[in-house]
Amino acid sequence: MEKTPATLFERPRHNHRQCIREALRTAERVCAERGLRLTPIRRRVLELVWQQHEPIGAYELLGSLGRDGRPAAPPTVYRALDFLCDAGLVHRLDSLNAFVGCDRAGQAHVGQFLVCASCRKVAEIEDPGVTRALQRAAREAGFALDSAIEVKGLCASCQNSSGDASSG
Ligand SMILES: [Zn+2]
Ligand SMILES: [Zn+2]
Ligand SMILES: [Zn+2]
DSSP states (O other), X not given: OOOXXXXXXXXXXXXXXXXXXXXXXXXXXXXXXXXXXXXXXXXXHHHHHTTSSSOBOHXXXXXXXXXXXXXXXXXXXHHHHHHHHHTTSEEEETTTTEEEEOTTTTSOOOOEEEEETTTOOEEEEOOHHHHHHHHHHHXXXXXXXXXOEEEEEOOHHHHHHHHHHHHO
């Protein structure tokens, strides 16, 4: 799906099953290339993370796993999430304590996210300049980057609705 600034937060109607199928296919390819095992629970957790483009918390994931009649113990789910993050298939968003599927899985990158502080929607952006600058600064500090970069703010629709609220 093509991304323009306007669709980063508000995605147009689309066939989301296609997104899920693609994410699972990519995960299979990435794991095969790297000799990683996409076990059934890891695959299932990835599929649940991809049920929507919005970030999902670990507790919600546990709930979904229980509802489909295949409950999983929390440590199992946390381990699956760790695996998916390490494999670059999912990003962990510390500021929301949630997880979101990466649609650039398999491409080495540090996730860069715009996080709406109001509706908690996120948009993954990719600015090679930002990554380069951070990697250079990190290298100079002897620092190893691992998690995603998260920047908080307000998405366009929340900026509009807060304007409406103050005027009426
Ligand atoms: Zn989708
Ligand atoms: Zn990503
Ligand atoms: Zn928002």
